[in-house]
Amino acid sequence: MFVKYVAVFAALAVFYGARSQGDLPVTQSCLGCICEAISGCNTTVTCAGDVCGPFRITWPYWADGGKPTVNQESPDSQTAFRNCVTDVYCAALTVQGYMNKYQQDCNGDGKIDCDDFATIHKLGGYGCKGVPLPEDYGARYQQCKQIVGQLQS
Template sequence: MYLLLGLVLGIMLWSAHLGESCWAPDSTQSCFEAAAITNQCLACICQVESGCDTSRGCTANKCGPYQITSAYWAAGGSIGADWETCTGVPDKTCAEDTIKCYLGQHVGALIVHHGRLLTCEDWVRVHHAGGLDGMNSASADAYWRSVQAAGCS
């Protein structure tokens, strides 16, 4: 059942944004809805990335409490005015929307591959290392252990 659901969802996601990195925020099925990552899971990522320091701003090539790079921001739909304004400000909403958009692009493939609903571990791994190719890497394993050590599962 989940495999069929995943296949249908994957086709819908793929066809809904051909040539785009994310759906427009006013579309019926937005990328924010596609990535059903919980607020608790987002909070865990935030904690591991920066101690959830909302005053962090931008340093080197990473911005804000989620330490989002400009490439990740672009892959997440280039939400907001620009990368630094979206991800490096104390209000985490735009950065979280960027993460949801980025993750939303991988939903269909992940469900088809796993044949089950996605967990925080799946989202954390994709956030850190990319889609199916990166999520099982040694780097993703280490990142997931960091998230678990922060008290998340």
């Protein structure tokens, strides 16, 4: 389980190394823990119903995230959504765009951090205040956050 997270985290670190972190609200380690919590960071998963990819993204989430695409595909293409959200890099950009739009202090601690982003990712941009995370997702997120904190210490 955690090995997948580390591999995806390393790949994201290389990818984001080429981009300015200044315009990206979510850190690489936070993206990794969101991915781990939502799907076990399963990068081989395609779509199940209306959710797709390792971040389990829906079409409305992708649209709110700015409709990023892979290989300059038109966002209006019928395959753009699926191609993006099943690609870990494009899916991560979707999460960044979504968080840019909806970032807020969900837990009332006076700061916007990974805890807020994890809550927004699971509960949506308008549903994060005063609502606890679903137990399984919350437990996986907290476990990952603890492990990543130990690795960064």
